Amino acid sequence: MRDVSIVGMGTTEFGVLDAGVKDLGVRAVSRALRSCDVSRADVDALYLGNFVAGILEGQENIAPLVADSVGLTGIPTMKTEGACASSGIALRQAYQAVATGVHDVVVVAGVESMTSAETTEFTRALNSAADTQTEGKTGLTFPGFYGLWLDRYMYEHGTTREEVAAIPVKNRKNGATNPRARFRDPITIDDVVESRLVADPLRLYDCCPAADGGAALVIAASDRARELTETPIQVLGSGHASGRSGAYRYDDLTTLDATVTAATDAYAQANISPTDLDVVELHDCFSAAEIGDSEDLGLFEKGEGATAAAEGVTAVDGDVPINPSGGLLSKGHPVGATGIGQVYEVCLQLFGEHENQVDGAELALTHNLGGSGAVCTVTVLGRDA
């Protein structure tokens, strides 16, 4: 297995962009290629993550269309889909292709266009990530899944609604200074606990907003990375696991196995422990998800994730900075673009150039989760030595 580095990156803002998936993908990939010294002829393949363009836009076969539109005609391409982890999976596949020597230089992209969809079509598309034969039929939504999660969690740990609300408050504060975020206005604990119920005990401000967006990386074998950029970022660990198909399938609903497994694999490969990490971008599709993710990633003991946020431990200047970008709760969740968007944010941290810079960040993690904990990718990244 060869070492793999990120040598280029590009992104759009996340928000209401009035553009389709192909154009968003083209913008992100073009920007990634322009950010480094990679020529079109250097690129061996393109992997693109997307979730619902087929349903919402009637547009499939996106990967070769984007490749042709950016001057990469002829290379092998493929789309990866794993709901909200679609582009985390794209990165995983591209990483494996380079690590095993199949390819030397690969473009990885994630893209989604959602905000112009009618509400009915939009919810139908998002719910396609759940098992339509079981919980989908029952009427459980994704906020509903995390409503169940949080109900059980609060019952087991005595966590208060105000402690949970500290998470969206923190992430919205971070997002206020991130020009790539959809939401850039801070909120208060009262705003969260007084916002309307969506899926008890989850309220509106516990939920991430939809967004349009595209993000892309160029990755390469590390022994070639310095030819292609002055500032490579090394992929130190990569984990990918599947989990359970619904809430009823968990013995312990508050532990999402896919995260635990993917993180364990990524930590082992990187030869680190969670306490070594300087900065984390994790999948906070809901406030409850950030609590569980942070515990499943081994950053906190069970029952401590919410209190850690309430006590400032996960703030940009805290001991365990989580989602300094503002996370999905602020940036928004252009589903297929989210995983690569997270990597973009931590690369800025490792360059020392993020708007919400964590002092001296050298070791970072991204965590991308799809469905009801059905699939997860975890990536550990570090400055190239």
Added chain:
Amino acid sequence: MPAFPATECADCGELYGFPVVACRACGSESFEAHDVDGSGTVYARTTIRVPGADHQGQEPFEVCVVDLAADIRITARILDNPGLSPGDSVQFVEARDGVFFFEAA
């Protein structure tokens, strides 16, 4: 009290709440109807106030993860929005269009 219509693997005896096409435990594709006690306990509960496309107009409705005495866990609808909590008792009422309905016991 209505019994709960579980499914039993004809080869290894594994019990399922939701219908299955192959046994997770042994791979068998042979199943038999197997009624079990319809009383259960709430493991987790939410109330859906913003439903998906196929459930518009039914909101608000309560959804629970329910544990049956037969060691079967399912996700089910709860009639009449009683506002249940983990540990509360529920009773199976009926299965309709692939959805299990319970009520507070």
